[in-house]
Amino acid sequence: MIRTVFWKDDTVVMIDQKALPYEERHLVCRRYEEVIAAIKDLSIRGAPAIGVATAMGIALGTLHLSPVSGGEMKAAFNRICHEFSQARPTARNLFWAVERMRRCFDETFASGAQTVKKVLVAEAIRICEEDIAINRQMGIHGRLVIKDGDHILTHCNAGALATAGYGTALGVIRAAREEGKTLHVYMDETRPILQGARLTAWELVKENIPATLITDSMAGFLMKQGKIALVIVGADRIAANGDVANKIGTYSLAVLAKENHIPFYVAAPLSTIDMGIKDGDGIPIEERNGEEVLTFHGVRTAPEGVMVYNPAFDVTPNHYITAIITEAGVAVRPYEETIARLIDKNCQGSGES
Numbered sequence: 409m410i411r412t413v414f415w416k417d418d419t420v421v422m423i424d425q426k427a428l429p430y431e432e433r434h435l436v437c438r439r440y441e442e443v444i445a446a447i448k449d450l451s452i453r454g455a456p457a458i459g460v461a462t463a464m465g466i467a468l469g470t471l472h473l474s475p476v477s478g479g480e481m482k483a484a485f486n487r488i489c490h491e492f493s494q495a496r497p498t499a500r501n502l503f504w505a506v507e508r509m510r511r512c513f514d515e516t517f518a519s520g521a522q523t524v525k526k527v528l529v530a531e532a533i534r535i536c537e538e539d540i541a542i543n544r545q546m547g548i549h550g551r552l553v554i555k556d557g558d559h560i561l562t563h564c565n566a567g568a569l570a571t572a573g574y575g576t577a578l579g580v581i582r583a584a585r586e587e588g589k590t591l592h593v594y595m596d597e598t599r600p601i602l603q604g605a606r607l608t609a610w611e612l613v614k615e616n617i618p619a620t621l622i623t624d625s626m627a628g629f630l631m632k633q634g635k636i637a638l639v640i641v642g643a644d645r646i647a648a649n650g651d652v653a654n655k656i657g658t659y660s661l662a663v664l665a666k667e668n669h670i671p672f673y674v675a676a677p678l679s680t681i682d683m684g685i686k687d688g689d690g691i692p693i694e695e696r697n698g699e700e701v702l703t704f705h706g707v708r709t710a711p712e713g714v715m716v717y718n719p720a721f722d723v724t725p726n727h728y729i730t731a732i733i734t735e736a737g738v739a740v741r742p743y744e745e746t747i748a749r750l751i752d753k754n755c756q757g758s759g760e761s
């Protein structure tokens with residue numbers, strides 16, 4: 409299985425996604441600042457993977473603190489958390505991981521620095537292992553939407569590389585395959601950073617899952633031709649009403665899917681849902697460096713002096729979404745109610761109140 413990020417000998421190790429598909433190499437982060445840099449420059453990306461890297465980065469930073477007092481320890485820990493919160497704005501999982509590590513810190517603080525360090529490392533490793541288990545659970549719920557022989561369209565990379573392993577949207581596809589279904593995947597190349605062409609294609613080729621690459625603008629034509637049975641994508645943040653922020657281009661796919669009567673599914677863990685945000689208008693959308701649009705894989709394709717706009721995500725209104733697949737079950741309209749119910753069920757299951 410592809411392990412995207414893991415803890416090893418007090419370092420955070422991750423597949424360097426900037427190097428794919430040309431080179432398979434690992435980045436070894438010995439300092440928390442290196443983890444933040446890896447999140448910012450997309451060496452690690454995808455909401456759940458960012459969440460896991462954040463938890464591990466916070467544990468790594470805390471491990472290297474040598475405070476003279478409890479107050480100093482707390483201040484330094486808060487600083488590290490704050491720095492992670494600034495790394496990327498859209499993926500809810502980043503903030504979810506910060507909140508979970510903060511809770512863990514607060515609960516163990518009174519036991520002293522050495523205990524805090526040990527407990528935070530253990531918590532980060534737990535978050536990583538849980539992520540894989542959650543994805544497998546999501547696969548079990550989600551595989552029901554795939555029929556034998558289906559052609560599935562996906563966008564960006566919501567695979568093993570976007571998580572600790574197995575994937576969300578690709579996890580559902582993997583689960584359907586493991587069940588014995590034959591299927592075929594179309595993936596958009598996903599401009600400007602090409603997560604589809606570089607990363608999803610790499611994963612699917614590696615596992616011999618039949619897959620065809622198309623450019624982003626071809627999706628509508630394929631749908632019209634009857635070549636797509638369903639669309640499955642991941643999510644970076646889901647508002648309480650089921651509006652979904654995901655990689656730029658997702659909204660266009662959802663509109664095209666509705667026009668062509670094709671079901672449109674979102675697969676995401678509950679940690680991607682932000683109950684503090686009422687609807688998609690409240691989701692912060694990252695705007696990235698225009699160089700990503702001015703160039704194609706490093707080669708300049710536009711004239712000097714042209715203006716650029718580079719939002720990294722868009723928001724798909726809930727009425728375009730057939731269902732949201734989570735580890736706790738599948739939510740359908742009205743999402744306000746079904747999402748709240750799934751979160752409730754999950755809290756009861758884990759003993760949280």
Ligand code: MRU
Binds near residue numbers: 499641
């Ligand atoms: O900019 P990225 O590559 O981090 O964007 C990733 C996506 O948009 C994914 O679809 C999303 O995080 C879901 S990953 C399971």
